[in-house]
Amino acid sequence: MVLFRYLTLLCVFFGLAATGPTPAKPARVTRKATLTERDDADPPSTICGDIIDYVNNGTTVFYASDAYECLISVPFNQAVALRFLEYYNTTILFQSTLAYLRAPPEGYQQPAIDVLQELDVIKRNITDNVYPNEYAFEVALQSVVYRVHDAHVELNSGILAAFAFASPVDLMTASKDGKEIPKVYFKDDILALQEGDVDISPVVSINGIDVDDFLTDLAALQSVGMLEPHADWNELMSNPARDIQYELSILGGGLTFYPGDELNFTFANGTTYETWWLAIYSEPYFTGPLRTGGDFYNYFVLGLLPASYDEVPLPDAFNYSQYTSEINLDDSTESQLLPYTISHAYPKKPDVVQQGISDQSTGFVTGYFLNDTKTGVLSIPTFNQIEWDVGNFSLAVANFISRAKDAKLEKIIIDLQQNAGGMVEPAFVTFGQFFPEQEPFAGSRRRSHELANSIGKAYNEYWKRLPFGDEKIYYEASEWVVLPRLNADTGRNFTSWAEYYGPRNFHDDDFSLTERYDLANEVWDAANFDGWVPTKYTEGSDSTRPWDPKNIVLLTDGACSSTCSLFTEMMVQAGVRTVVVGGRPASGPMQATAGTRGASPYLSLGLDNDFNTARNWSTDAAAALPEVRDPGVFINYATFNLRDQIRKDDDTGTPLQFKYLPADCRLYFTLDNVFNMSALWRDVGHATWTDSSLCVAGSTTANSTSPPDGSKSRAVTPDLGLHNSRNSLDMPDPLTDGETEVTRPNKLKFCDPESGSSTCPPHVGCEPVRVKCDGKPKRVHICVMPCTNSRGCLDPLDQSCKLFAPTESSMSTSGISKGRPVRGLSNDVRKGICVPKSGSDAICKDAKAAS
Numbered sequence: 001m002v003l004f005r006y007l008t009l010l011c012v013f014f015g016l017a018a019t020g021p022t023p024a025k026p027a028r029v030t031r032k033a034t035l036t037e038r039d040d041a042d043p044p045s046t047i048c049g050d051i052i053d054y055v056n057n058g059t060t061v062f063y064a065s066d067a068y069e070c071l072i073s074v075p076f077n078q079a080v081a082l083r084f085l086e087y088y089n090t091t092i093l094f095q096s097t098l099a100y101l102r103a104p105p106e107g108y109q110q111p112a113i114d115v116l117q118e119l120d121v122i123k124r125n126i127t128d129n130v131y132p133n134e135y136a137f138e139v140a141l142q143s144v145v146y147r148v149h150d151a152h153v154e155l156n157s158g159i160l161a162a163f164a165f166a167s168p169v170d171l172m173t174a175s176k177d178g179k180e181i182p183k184v185y186f187k188d189d190i191l192a193l194q195e196g197d198v199d200i201s202p203v204v205s206i207n208g209i210d211v212d213d214f215l216t217d218l219a220a221l222q223s224v225g226m227l228e229p230h231a232d233w234n235e236l237m238s239n240p241a242r243d244i245q246y247e248l249s250i251l252g253g254g255l256t257f258y259p260g261d262e263l264n265f266t267f268a269n270g271t272t273y274e275t276w277w278l279a280i281y282s283e284p285y286f287t288g289p290l291r292t293g294g295d296f297y298n299y300f301v302l303g304l305l306p307a308s309y310d311e312v313p314l315p316d317a318f319n320y321s322q323y324t325s326e327i328n329l330d331d332s333t334e335s336q337l338l339p340y341t342i343s344h345a346y347p348k349k350p351d352v353v354q355q356g357i358s359d360q361s362t363g364f365v366t367g368y369f370l371n372d373t374k375t376g377v378l379s380i381p382t383f384n385q386i387e388w389d390v391g392n393f394s395l396a397v398a399n400f401i402s403r404a405k406d407a408k409l410e411k412i413i414i415d416l417q418q419n420a421g422g423m424v425e426p427a428f429v430t431f432g433q434f435f436p437e438q439e440p441f442a443g444s445r446r447r448s449h450e451l452a453n454s455i456g457k458a459y460n461e462y463w464k465r466l467p468f469g470d471e472k473i474y475y476e477a478s479e480w481v482v483l484p485r486l487n488a489d490t491g492r493n494f495t496s497w498a499e500y501y502g503p504r505n506f507h508d509d510d511f512s513l514t515e516r517y518d519l520a521n522e523v524w525d526a527a528n529f530d531g532w533v534p535t536k537y538t539e540g541s542d543s544t545r546p547w548d549p550k551n552i553v554l555l556t557d558g559a560c561s562s563t564c565s566l567f568t569e570m571m572v573q574a575g576v577r578t579v580v581v582g583g584r585p586a587s588g589p590m591q592a593t594a595g596t597r598g599a600s601p602y603l604s605l606g607l608d609n610d611f612n613t614a615r616n617w618s619t620d621a622a623a624a625l626p627e628v629r630d631p632g633v634f635i636n637y638a639t640f641n642l643r644d645q646i647r648k649d650d651d652t653g654t655p656l657q658f659k660y661l662p663a664d665c666r667l668y669f670t671l672d673n674v675f676n677m678s679a680l681w682r683d684v685g686h687a688t689w690t691d692s693s694l695c696v697a698g699s700t701t702a703n704s705t706s707p708p709d710g711s712k713s714r715a716v717t718p719d720l721g722l723h724n725s726r727n728s729l730d731m732p733d734p735l736t737d738g739e740t741e742v743t744r745p746n747k748l749k750f751c752d753p754e755s756g757s758s759t760c761p762p763h764v765g766c767e768p769v770r771v772k773c774d775g776k777p778k779r780v781h782i783c784v785m786p787c788t789n790s791r792g793c794l795d796p797l798d799q800s801c802k803l804f805a806p807t808e809s810s811m812s813t814s815g816i817s818k819g820r821p822v823r824g825l826s827n828d829v830r831k832g833i834c835v836p837k838s839g840s841d842a843i844c845k846d847a848k849a850a851s
Contacts (some may be wrong), residue, residue: 045293046071063277072298073296080301096311101148103508109229110229113148127141136720138159151595152596152640155639157635158300161283172184219235231590235559238252245382262275288312347368354366364382365400369398382418393426413552417555421564422563431574435571441647442645451624455480455614457498459497476523485500485515489513504653554572555578556568556580558582558590566836569593569647579665582802587696590696603638611625665694665700766781
């Protein structure tokens with residue numbers, strides 16, 4: 001499973017995008033007079049309030065320097081920061097890889113980090129008054145999170161969640177012929193080259209720095225959750241497989257730290273292009289009338305609404321009710337939206353299409369038959385599926401296999417580019433359709449420590465006492481109930497938490513025994529796979545594999561993460577080869593799965609509930625666990641990796657996260673195939689089955705040679721802006737001196753339609769939605785929490801942002817004052833509402849209680 005795409009970046013298309021609208025220029029904020037006078041000589045800056053005024057009028061894109069000026073005006077409170085750091089320190093103890101991060105084994109391609117020691121440094125810096133403002137503190141903390149290089153480890157909170165920085169120019173890396181070292185180009189130039197006979201020139205420097213050095217450092221600092229610099233680099237670049245999922249590259253809308261003001265490109269032919277970094281406002285909720293940096297702190301850090309919130313009419317920009325009617329997750333009437341419609345890099349007409357594929361579903365599976373080479377291509381850019389899309393996903397894969405066999409196709413390419421994971425069940429089903437005779441291992445384990453021991457013991461003792469029924473099935477899906485899971489050593493269910501807990505010592509840390517999913521248990525499957533049962537594992541299969549593994553190849557761009565890494569591992573263990581494309585402009589190998597290889601992401605909010613539940617169930621847990629677990633701030637979401645993937649019969653116990661797993665062949669993108677999927681797939685086929693010399697030098701022997709020296713990877717730290725003027729905030733403790741009104745709930749909330757929106761937060765409606773419970777659609781009412789494809793939902797593991805049809809952007813062009821043209825973000829800014837990802841037993845139980 002994966003979080004909402006790190007958490008899914010704002011969908012806007014740039015320049016000459018095939019179907020994008022005319023680019024709009026960002027707003028240059030015009031300063032307004034201070035609204036309230038203070039006794040001190042220097043009134044507080046109102047730049048944050050000026051930005052909010054523009055936002056309320058529909059503007060979402062600003063110059064980065066304006067957003068930065070707002071961020072550094074937000075004051076800092078030591079007591080609040082220390083409370084949150086204590087909360088986060090306890091949370092991160094459950095991260096499975098702490099010991100390996102501190103002292104990585106040979107082959108790990110990122111710098112080492114002692115996470116607990118770094119958090120202690122931040123704590124000392126707080127007490128030593130190092131941080132002049134809230135921005136400096138949050139950047140220091142977020143930098144530690146990013147240096148874990150695990151896409152399951154995310155922190156979305158505070159003022160850094162308000163903006164994402166972006167380049168107004170999309171970049172691509174391509175080689176002229178597949179042999180020459182690639183160069184960096186404007187995406188628009190590559191599109192122009194493919195459309196006609198024009199000369200284009202690569203970028204040689206950015207802001208006076210060699211382009212490779214500039215982008216390598218930028219990627220090391222701001223790319224999220226990748227295991228090696230090659231994958232970091234690819235995350236900066238534009239990619240059609242990302243475009244069709246309505247996402248942006250890190251460079252194009254996912255930069256967290258302020259990158260600067262000016263952005264100047266120099267080309268090999270001596271010409272230059274001068275522009276500016278931009279900022280995208282990411283908050284989907286109406287904030288009310290914020291004015292100062294202190295107001296920004298109250299809203300984004302503490303989760304407090306301004307006192308005059310209810311006195312201000314809701315701006316049209318936040319009137320989500322104009323889009324909502326009944327939302328049917330199993331609705332098959334949505335208009336079909338094929339990949340080619342979004343990105344002309346894809347063939348115009350797929351041979352196989354997942355039912356319900358549209359811009360409002362999670363259906364993305366398509367199949368293409370390259371009949372001239374007797375090759376079939378199965379495109380799976382995500383395993384993230386909502387409700388009935390899960391079944392449609394499996395049907396699409398089965399349809400592809402059946403039709404490809406009928407067409408007598410001999411070779412299969414499974415394209416996993418930009419696949420960041422999703423639900424686990426479709427991965428098992430897909431593997432089972434290609435290798436029905438095999439049972440996947442899929443082993444995993446967690447870190448053993450006293451807090452985990454107290455929770456696990458309480459959960460399993462309680463679950464064991466329950467009679468069979470709804471409550472027992474409900475808790476069977478809990479990560480802490482291990483009795484229904486299999487002991488990898490014995491092949492039988494664990495008999496107790498103590499048996500599972502161990503501990504076993506590896507790499508100077510303690511871990512549990514390795515667990516496996518009991519896929520043959522229908523009750524366990526239904527509880528853990530949101531009501532879906534992979535029948536191949538429960539009923540068996542007498543079918544034969546449709547192709548030998550030597551005739552299947554997996555194509556990735558290194559971004560393969562979470563569930564995608566699980567699927568890849570199962571396929572590789574079955575004998576399938578891998579090809580990876582892209583990476584830094586340098587020869588040598590590259591890993592096929594360089595996103596997280598963790599087995600299970602987990603929310604801090606879920607951990608909060610686990611603490612409370614265990615304390616209520618067990619006197620031992622009540623004595624061992626903290627009585628109050630309070631972050632002291634409003635957290636959109638904080639996640640960590642609870643379980644590692646572990647290979648069968650690996651005596652070293654090394655998590656897959658820390659193994660060097662190079663692809664069997666690496667290819668460069670070329671000017672011909674970087675925006676032409678048919679050409680790319682043919683190149684992959686030729687390199688795999690015809691001519692291995694097409695592979696990048698040094699990449700085909702990587703599995704038999706020593707891995708690259710990961711200690712040479714750059715450790716880049718962000719500028720904390722410590723030179724900025726100090727802006728501290730002394731105030732009463734808001735969590736004890738007054739009632740805290742949280743601005744936005746971070747869990748699914750059912751509501752009473754008879755009471756209308758009165759049971760929901762302000763400006764949030766109560767709307768009907770369908771979920772699948774007991775295999776049947778059920779109509780319930782939820783508070784329709786807004787979301788955008790800049791940030792997704794506040795509970796990314798259980799909710800998904802169902803997008804409305806695109807609307808015309810209302811990005812303002814007023815206030816532009818730079819004095820020279822600027823390329824602006826074009827706009828397909830998408831809004832939506834958060835809906836349940838699936839009809840899991842947990843959701844259905846809550847729905848029954850609400851009905």
